[in-house]
Amino acid sequence: MTKRILLLISLFTVNAFCVENLEDLFNKIKAGDATAVRKIITKNPSLLNDKDEYDTTPLMMAFDRKNEEIMQILLELGADIDAQDSYGDTILNTAAMTGNLKMVQFIVQSPKHPNINTQNNKGNTPLMSAVKSEHGDVADYLLKYHADVTLKNKAGETALLIAIEGADYNNSDIVKALLDHGADASIKNHNGDTLLIIATSKKHIATVQLLLEDGANVNAQGDADFTALIEAAKNGFKDILVLLLQYGANVNIENKYDQKASDLAYFNKHKDIENLLNLANKLDQFLSGKIGTGSDKFDDIRAVINSASATTIKTDPELQMIVLRTLFTLKPHIDDTNSYEYKNGSTILLGIGKKILSEYINTLEKNRKQEAESLIDKIFKPASSSSAE
Structure with a gap:
């Protein structure tokens, strides 16, 4: 019985001594006493990676005090740099x-x-x-x-x-x-939204641009089958919407509620975006070959020009320049339609279209007027006789 009591006392004394030493070591670290820290560890190497009740090691304590000298000593003596x-x-x-860059570099x-x-x-x-x-x-x-x-x-x-x-x-x-x-720019969150949709919802246009440049799928659908374009239209984020269109966003994709981007623009009273999407839809039909020939093609081109004349577009310089640059890319198709007009003794498209787009110039700043005038001249310059035949 006496031996058992003595053994328990002995074990208690040893444990108390170790705890006391760890506490003493922490106190020396807090005080910045590098010499004492080295001395304690040298005498009691087991303390080097010991932990308190919060799993804090001596190295963590030195780190917390931002004391690189003591951290260096502990590391030299074998402290576990990856202790958790x-x-x-x-x-x-x-x-x-x-955000402690200096300490990150040190580690x-x-x-x-x-x-x-x-x-x-x-x-x-x-x-x-x-x-x-x-x-x-x-x-x-x-x-x-x-x-x-x-x-x-x-x-x-x-x-x-x-x-x-x-x-x-x-x-x-x-x-x-x-x-x-x-x-990986294609990863989705727990709701199924793509990074592009998330960045669009936050109106982070620079991030949207980076993701598109990296090859993110502009038409990928997320929660409730929303696309980034539908998200931009819903919130009225015109600049992002324009960017998405430039990267080939499909204006005809519907969400799970059978709503297109233009529908949400209409419901949320974003008239300028609604008009832009209607224009984009006509251009999309034009480029995808969903147009006829002869008089049918004439009607489709005319519809594009009519969309370009919408009041909200005529008073928005950003949209105007987009319309002009987009129509310029359609120059060969416009030439075909002009040729059809000439053959049938008409210059309606050429005359009306140039008049509508020329009105844009009145609202543009000086540094854009020159580009606009040049684009309009090129867009409506009559096709050569060879291409008209």
């Missing part, structure tokens, strides 16, 4: 999360070579943590050292999805960096 706290965070993950460049892709309890890597907190400089640095852009956290999110879905502002620099390092 109760949240699963390493010191690199925490440094990335807080990454350590001879201990930390695992740059360690995932915490939520599955977030240091890159994801930096992106989530919108620390672009840290994200850039981690990418330079080959942070993996393809990893997903437990919510199924990649760093790129986090950058676009969680952004409060248009953080296109981070998005570009991720895309440049091979991030």
Whole structure:
């Protein structure tokens, strides 16, 4: 009985001594006493990677105090640079999360070579943590050292999805960096929305541009079968809608409620967008060959010109220039129609069309008038005699 009591007392004393030493070590770290820290670890090497009740190691404590000297000592003595706290965070993950670029550089460049892709309890890597907190400089640095852009956290999110879905502002620099390092632009969120739809809903036009340039499917459908174009039309985001049209957005795709983009523009009283979509629809029919020949082609071209004369377009310089540039790309088709007119003794399209578009010039700024005048002349310049035959 006496021996058992003595044994229990002995075990208690040893444990108390270790806890006391760990607490003392933490106090020395907090005080910035590097000499004392080295001395304690030398005497009690087991304390080097010991943890308190919050799974905090001496290295984490030194990191928390931003004391690189003590961190260096601990690392030299064999501290685990990839140790994780109760949240699963390493010191690199925490440094990335807080945007401490200097500390991130110190950790990454350590001879201990930390695992740059360690995932915490939520599955977030240091890159994801930096992106989530919108620390672009840290994200850039981690990418330079080959942070993996393809990893997903437990919510199924990649760093790129986090950058676009969680952004409060248009953080296109981070998005570009991720895309440049091979991030997948086709991933969807838990609702089934594409990155393009998400960026459109947030009115982040620079991000929309980057995704389109990277090859994102402009017509991919997400939640409720919405496309980015339908989302832009619903919200009245004209600049984004125009950009989507330039990349081939299909104006005739319907959502699960049988609504096209033009329907949502109409319901939400975005008249300028409704007119633009109607024009785009006619141009789409024109380019896809859904037009006749002879008089049928004449009627279709005339419908395009009539759409271009809508009041909301005639008073919007941005839309006017888009109409002119688009019609210029249709020059060969317009030439064919003009030829048909000449053969039938008519110049209606040539006359009316040029008159309508010439009215645009009155609302354009000086730096655009010259381009507009040049485009109009080229669009309605009569076809050569050889092409008219």
